[in-house]
Amino acid sequence: MNIDYYVYALQAMRFWLDDMHRKNYERISTDPEEEEFMMHVSMCFDNLFAEYQDAYIPTSNMVHPDILKWEAWSKPLPWPEALESYMPNNKLDVEKVRALMKLPFETIEPCLPTILSWLQDVNWPIAAAVVKPLRALQGRLVPALKEVLRKAIQSKDYWWAYNLVQQLVDGFLSTEDIRPLEDELCYLVNGEDDELGVMAIILLAKHKLWNKEMIQKWAKIKRNVYAEWVVELDEIIE
DSSP states (O other): OOHHHHHHHHHHHHHHHHHHHHHHHHSSSOOHHHHHHHHHHHHHHHHHHHHHHHHOOTTSSOOOHHHHOHHHHTOOOOOOGGGGGGSOSSTTOHHHHHHHHTSOHHHHGGGHHHHHHGGGOTTSHHHHHHHHHHHHHGGGGHHHHHHHHHHHHHTTOHHHHHHHHHHHTTTTSOHHHHGGGHHHHHHHHTSSOHHHHHHHHHHHHHTTOSOHHHHHHHHHHHHHHHHHHHHHHHHHHO
């Protein structure tokens, strides 16, 4: 078996498992058959990972097992035991979320990465309940926002990344507060989501971050991409 296939298979199973865990979180109840299937996929992942780990050669350019390890990749976001009673039961549990966001910043600070994960879908009721309180934190939100934005990028969840930038960064943070997010925004410029890339370019230009020549280069690339779509849309309209 080509060693690259191990990586492709492990990544595919890992992304699928993460997606299923996220979908199950959205639901009030879970499907027993799906849970059983997820268990079988997890076992398959563990078996394949063991084979890959045995084949790994440290001096080669193979992907390090730690990067593919399911347990490390799926590590849950932090949540203090003292605040267990404030953890929403599902995406509809707005009452607990509102009570949580009224607590002092020092109390909810350890929960911020998890709270930011609720913006994976802005249509969730719990997402709508946290946006305004999160915006009010301004610069104090940035360390957790940087951590979670990077997690969204690593998992290729560009809809989540878009929500984070659109709801909490663009128009809500100062230049000094956005500066620590420069690396993540630069990555998004060259990401798979063109709309998110355009948003990142505009943010970087507006706040005079990154290299001006690079911003102009990528602005031209994105403009050309959208120009092709505009031509096709014009043809449809005509």
